[in-house]
Amino acid sequence: xxxxxxxxxxxxxxxxxxxxxxxxxxxxxxxxxxxxxxxxxxxxxxxxxxxxxxxxxxxxxxxxxxxxxxxxxxxxxxxxxxxxxxxxxxxxxxxxxxxxxxxxxxxxxxxxxxxxxxxxxxxxxxxxxxxxxxxxxxxxxxxxxxxxxxxxxxxxxxxxxxxxxxxxxxxxxxxxxxxxxxxxxxxxxxxxxxxxxxxxxxxxxxxxxxxxxxxxxxxxxxxxxxxxxxxxxxxxxxxxxxxxxxxxxxxxxxxxxxxxxxxxxxxxxxxxx
Amino acid sequence: xxxxxxxxxxxxxxxxxxxxxxxxxxxxxxxxxxxxxxxxxxxxxxxxxxxxxxxxxxxxxxxxxxxxxxxxxxxxxxxxxxxxxxxxxxxxxxxxxxxxxxxxxxxxxxxxxxxxxxxxxxxxxxxxxxxxxxxxxxxxxxxxxxxxxxxxxxxxxxxxxxxxxxxxxxxxxxxxxxxxxxxxxxxxxxxxxxxxxxxxxxxxxxxxxxxxxxxxxxxxxxxxxxxxxxxxxxxxxxxxxxxxxxxxxxxx
Numbered sequence: 001x002x003x004x005x006x007x008x009x010x011x012x013x014x015x016x017x018x019x020x021x022x023x024x025x026x027x028x029x030x031x032x033x034x035x036x037x038x039x040x041x042x043x044x045x046x047x048x049x050x051x052x053x054x055x056x057x058x059x060x061x062x063x064x065x066x067x068x069x070x071x072x073x074x075x076x077x078x079x080x081x082x083x084x085x086x087x088x089x090x091x092x093x094x095x096x097x098x099x100x101x102x103x104x105x106x107x108x109x110x111x112x113x114x115x116x117x118x119x120x121x122x123x124x125x126x127x128x129x130x131x132x133x134x135x136x137x138x139x140x141x142x143x144x145x146x147x148x149x150x151x152x153x154x155x156x157x158x159x160x161x162x163x164x165x166x167x168x169x170x171x172x173x174x175x176x177x178x179x180x181x182x183x184x185x186x187x188x189x190x191x192x193x194x195x196x197x198x199x200x201x202x203x204x205x206x207x208x209x210x211x212x213x214x215x216x217x218x219x220x221x222x223x224x225x226x227x228x229x230x231x232x233x234x235x236x237x238x239x240x241x242x243x244x245x246x247x248x249x250x251x252x253x254x255x256x257x258x259x260x261x262x263x264x265x266x267x268x269x270x271x272x273x
Numbered sequence: 274x275x276x277x278x279x280x281x282x283x284x285x286x287x288x289x290x291x292x293x294x295x296x297x298x299x300x301x302x303x304x305x306x307x308x309x310x311x312x313x314x315x316x317x318x319x320x321x322x323x324x325x326x327x328x329x330x331x332x333x334x335x336x337x338x339x340x341x342x343x344x345x346x347x348x349x350x351x352x353x354x355x356x357x358x359x360x361x362x363x364x365x366x367x368x369x370x371x372x373x374x375x376x377x378x379x380x381x382x383x384x385x386x387x388x389x390x391x392x393x394x395x396x397x398x399x400x401x402x403x404x405x406x407x408x409x410x411x412x413x414x415x416x417x418x419x420x421x422x423x424x425x426x427x428x429x430x431x432x433x434x435x436x437x438x439x440x441x442x443x444x445x446x447x448x449x450x451x452x453x454x455x456x457x458x459x460x461x462x463x464x465x466x467x468x469x470x471x472x473x474x475x476x477x478x479x480x481x482x483x484x485x486x487x488x489x490x491x492x493x494x495x496x497x498x499x500x501x502x503x504x505x506x507x508x509x510x511x512x513x514x515x516x517x518x519x520x521x522x523x524x525x
Contacts (some may be wrong), residue, residue, distance in 0.1 A: 004436055033488065081374075159307070161370070162367060162371045163368040163370060163371055163372055163373050163374070165331060165363075165365075166365060166371040166372070166432075167373070167384070168331060169329065169331060169362060169363045170358075170359075170362065170384070170385040170388060170389065170439060171355060171358040171359055171385070171388050172384065172385075172388050173388070176384075176388065180373065180384075181373050181374075184373075184375045185374070185375070215366055225360075
């Protein structure tokens with residue numbers, strides 16, 4: 001049956017685009033220099049000049065949120081893309097390789113999964129120093145297990161599927177089977193997983209920068225802005241809102257988008273793919 | 274010389290567990306003549322489906338051979354293999370699972386033609402597909418639907434149409450109506466009988482249902498634990514000798 005309407009897709013898309021456009025506009029043009037301090041303008045609430053107010057250094061928080069959204073989204077995209085590619089490669093290898101190799105690969109993936117991301121980020125920071133790169137690397141590595149497990153399961157299950165047996169029976173060549181019969185359901189799942197993983201990565205990157213392991217001052221990141229605002233929570237509570245709400249909207253939007261894409265793309269798969 | 278013949282076929286699967294191997298087929302010999310319908314009767318787990326897969330070249334036996342017009346199919350190459358592949362077709366138990374869920378039924382029916390009849394133009398293919406849809410008793414308007422939007426009986430008709438488009442000499446029907454309601458079962462079986470008399474195709478009809486086999490087949494084999502235990506004539510019970518066969522015929 002065709003489902004009518006898909007509110008999570010719709011709302012998710014709007015929320016995500018909202019934050020993404022903030023980030024993109026911020027890259028092209030921001031109202032103020034996000035790093036310019038103005039000690040005369042500290043702790044100003046929202047006004048026409050500074051719609052999101054100013055922080056403890058008098059920096060325009062709208063500009064900082066714009067910059068931070070751009071960083072959050074682009075670093076999440078990069079880390080998830082790299083992590084997904086590595087995961088897909090490992091998963092395919094594990095599904096097709098001889099038994100000993102596939103066991104080896106999957107146990108390594110299990111070990112990776114058991115490894116806390118924060119610890120991974122600390123190690124990366126110890127090796128490469130603090131900054132955006134080690135946090136991207138840590139997030140990227142933490143994305144590998146889920147993608148490799150998904151890919152392995154789907155490739156193994158796909159080979160046994162009746163529709164593929166049938167395609168072989170009427171003589172479809174291997175390339176046709178892979179492209180038309182095996183790939184579409186895998187792609188569906190991967191797209192869904194990818195979108196949700198971006199949400200996870202944004203959150204992870206924010207926690208790392210909240211702990212001071214990610215983007216370094218004076219650059220802006222959502223997690224770091226939250227951590228700075230924490231010091232003034234009692235005297236100037238407004239400061240946590242711009243970065244906090246942006247983070248909330250972005251992660252909520254990405255998760256809804258992932259759910260929506262999932263139900264949009266999998267409705268064809270009657271046989272429980 | 275038989276059209277299709279299995280000679281002392283065995284199939285061993287490696288499995289986890291103390292035995293390490295599972296013998297799904299042991300020394301099975303069956304033959305199928307042109308225009309003949311042969312039943313394979315047995316409980317689930319008796320090796321029927323493994324035999325079906327090997328008989329049509331979807332799986333390789335670990336011992337023995339399958340002969341197509343007297344030639345071992347393991348030695349067929351290139352054009353000969355394609356010819357064999359095209360002339361032996363399957364109707365599976367779960368028709369919806371045998372179709373790509375992302376295809377429309379039109380695409381489902383077009384693909385075998387695109388693969389095997391490259392000389393045809395698109396328009397000719399569409400015409401063949403629509404003719405065949407009508408022949409299996411479906412309106413052509415159904416072709417724009419997806420597999421999850423039709424009933425099980427309609428899906429099995431589409432699968433039958435897909436098989437017939439390739440004009441096979443042998444149709445292997447592996448429990449092809451077990452997943453359907455009784456009244457739909459009868460419709461599909463009668464459709465297959467009509468097709469049989471129209472095309473003269475041979476059938477390997479695999480089922481656990483003795484009544485269906487009796488109704489559809491000229492003779493049949495009884496399988497138990499991967500072996501053929503008995504060969505029966507058209508009237509199953511009259512010729513049954515072994516204890517197991519009588520129990521199977523009585524019990525089912």
